[in-house]
Amino acid sequence: MWYDRAPEVMTAVDAAICKSGTTTLEAVLAGTPLVVAYSMHPVTFAVARRAVRLPFVSLVNLLADRRVAAELLQHEVTPEKLADAVRPLLDPAASEALEQRKAFDEIRATLGEAGAGARVAEIAGRLVA
Numbered sequence: 001m002w003y004d005r006a007p008e009v010m011t012a013v014d015a016a017i018c019k020s021g022t023t024t025l026e027a028v029l030a031g032t033p034l035v036v037a038y039s040m041h042p043v044t045f046a047v048a049r050r051a052v053r054l055p056f057v058s059l060v061n062l063l064a065d066r067r068v069a070a071e072l073l074q075h076e077v078t079p080e081k082l083a084d085a086v087r088p089l090l091d092p093a094a095s096e097a098l099e100q101r102k103a104f105d106e107i108r109a110t111l112g113e114a115g116a117g118a119r120v121a122e123i124a125g126r127l128v129a
Contacts, residue, residue: 017085020059028108
């Protein structure tokens with residue numbers, strides 16, 4: 001099916017606009033520069049903002065412990081802002097794309113080979129605690 005082909009898709013594109021979640025980790029593993037976009041019902045967003053105190057919403061930024069990928073949330077998710085954020089990533093030789101790929105190398109080194117999913121869960125658990 002189409003939904004289980006993320007690794008194939010991620011390696012075929014120059015850049016991606018991803019929802020917050022495991023899609024960002026799939027982009028990291030494929031070395032695909034990305035922009036994170038996430039929008040939800042305003043009430044849900046307000047509750048989540050009060051309940052969750054994390055500096056980022058995306059796994060890529062949480063794992064790097066710094067802003068690696070742009071995060072567009074709620075009212076920031078517009079065609080213009082998405083285009084502006086992803087445009088610099090479309091050139092593989094552009095500094096923005098190169099910086100993300102370098103950060104991805106660091107993230108992959110942190111996660112290691114086998115058992116990366118368990119390590120991501122452990123890191124996420126420490127961040128939430």
